[in-house]
Amino acid sequence: MEIVAALIAGAIIGTVLGFVGAGGAMLSVPILINIFDFSPHQATTAALAVVFLAALSGALPKMRTHEVLYRDALIIWGIGLVTNIGFSSIADSLPEKFITTGFALVLFFASYSMFRAPLSNVHKRIPVALLIVISLVVGAITGLFGIGGGFLVIPTLVLFFGTPQNIAAGTSLLVISANSLTALIGHHAMWSQVNWKVPTLMAIAAVVMASTSSHFGKIASPATLRKAFAELLFVVAFFTLANTWVF
Numbered sequence: 001m002e003i004v005a006a007l008i009a010g011a012i013i014g015t016v017l018g019f020v021g022a023g024g025a026m027l028s029v030p031i032l033i034n035i036f037d038f039s040p041h042q043a044t045t046a047a048l049a050v051v052f053l054a055a056l057s058g059a060l061p062k063m064r065t066h067e068v069l070y071r072d073a074l075i076i077w078g079i080g081l082v083t084n085i086g087f088s089s090i091a092d093s094l095p096e097k098f099i100t101t102g103f104a105l106v107l108f109f110a111s112y113s114m115f116r117a118p119l120s121n122v123h124k125r126i127p128v129a130l131l132i133v134i135s136l137v138v139g140a141i142t143g144l145f146g147i148g149g150g151f152l153v154i155p156t157l158v159l160f161f162g163t164p165q166n167i168a169a170g171t172s173l174l175v176i177s178a179n180s181l182t183a184l185i186g187h188h189a190m191w192s193q194v195n196w197k198v199p200t201l202m203a204i205a206a207v208v209m210a211s212t213s214s215h216f217g218k219i220a221s222p223a224t225l226r227k228a229f230a231e232l233l234f235v236v237a238f239f240t241l242a243n244t245w246v247f
Contacts, residue, residue: 005035006198010205013050017176017206018058018213020229021169022150024051024176026107027232028202029146030240033100036198040099041092044146045190046199051148052180054206055173058214062170069163069171075131076153077178080139084179087143088186094144100244103145107237110151113159114230123162130156138175142183148176151233158226165225173214 009031017024025047032043062068091099126134134156138149150172157163157171 002036002198003201006201007205009035010050010054010202011209013202014054014058014206014209014211015213016229016232017051017054017150017173018210018215019169020150020154020225021058021165021172022110022148022154022176023229023233024054024150024206024210025145025147025180026110026151026236029103030236031202032198034239034243038194038198040096040103041190042194044091044099044103045184045187046194046196047146048180048184048187049196050199050203050206051146052177052184053203054210055148055150055176055180057207058210059170059173059177061211061214062166062173067167067170068174069157069167070174072126072131072153072157073171073174073178075128076135076138076149076175077182079132079135080142080149080179081182082139083136084139084143084182085186087140088183089143091144091187092190097244099145100240103147104237104241104244106141106145106147106151107233107240110155111230111233111237113151113155114226114233123164126156126161138179142179143186146180146183146187148172148180150176169214 013024013027028047028050029043032038032046138152141147142149153172153175154168157168158165
C-alpha cells in the first residue's frame with residue numbers, strides 16, 4: 001500500500017507541476033508529513049529531491065519548444081543563491097511549528113495571488129530591480145520551506161507583465177528545478193535522516209507525469225488552471241495550519 005500511495009502521490013505532484021508550472025513542493029511536503037509520517041524537516045528535504053527531478057522533466061519539453069525566459073529564470077536562481085543557501089543551512093535548527101506555520105502562510109498567499117485576474121495582456125520584461133527582489137524572496141522561501149518558488153514567479157509574470165501562461169510555466173519550472181537542487185544541497189545535514197524509499201517512488205511517478213502533462217499544457221484554459229490550483233492551495237494551507245495548531 002505504501003508503494004501504491006507513493007506512486008499516486010508522485011503522479012499528482014507531477015501532473016500539477018507539468019500543467020501549472022508550480023505547486024510541486026506545496027503538495028509534496030504535506031503529503032509526506034500527513035500520509036507518510038515524515039517530520040517537517042524530513043519532508044522539506046525529501047520534497048526538494050522529488051520536485052527537482054519532476055520540475056526538470058517538465059521544463060525540458062518547454063525548453064525544446066522555446067517556452068522559457070532564460071534571462072529571468074537564471075537571474076532569479078543566481079541572485080537567490082544568497083538567501084537560498086543561507087536559509088537552507090539553518091532550516092534544520094528551526095522549530096517544526098515555525099516551518100509548518102510559515103509553509104501554510106506561504107500557501108495562503110500563493111492561493112490569493114492565483115485568484116487575481118491579469119492586470120496586463122501585453123508581455124513586458126521584468127525590470128532588473130524587481131527581479132532582484134523576487135530572487136531574494138524566492139531563495140529564502142526555498143531554503144526555509146522546501147518550496148521552489150513557482151507560486152511567486154508565475155503570478156508575477158502572468159498578472160503584472162502579460163506573459164503567456166505556457167511561457168510563465170516553462171520559466172517557473174526551470175527556476176524550481178535549479179532552486180530545489182540548490183536547497184537540497186544546503187539541506188545535506190538532513191540526508192541521512194530521510195527514508196528515501198517513498199521519495200524515490202514519488203519522484204519516478206512525478207517525472208513521468210510532469211513530462212507528459214507539460215506537453216499538453218497549451219490545451220488547458222489558463223484561467224481554469226489558475227483557479228483550480230488556487231483552490232487546491234487554499235485547502236492544503238488550511239489543513240496544514242489546523243494540523244499544526246489544533247489536531
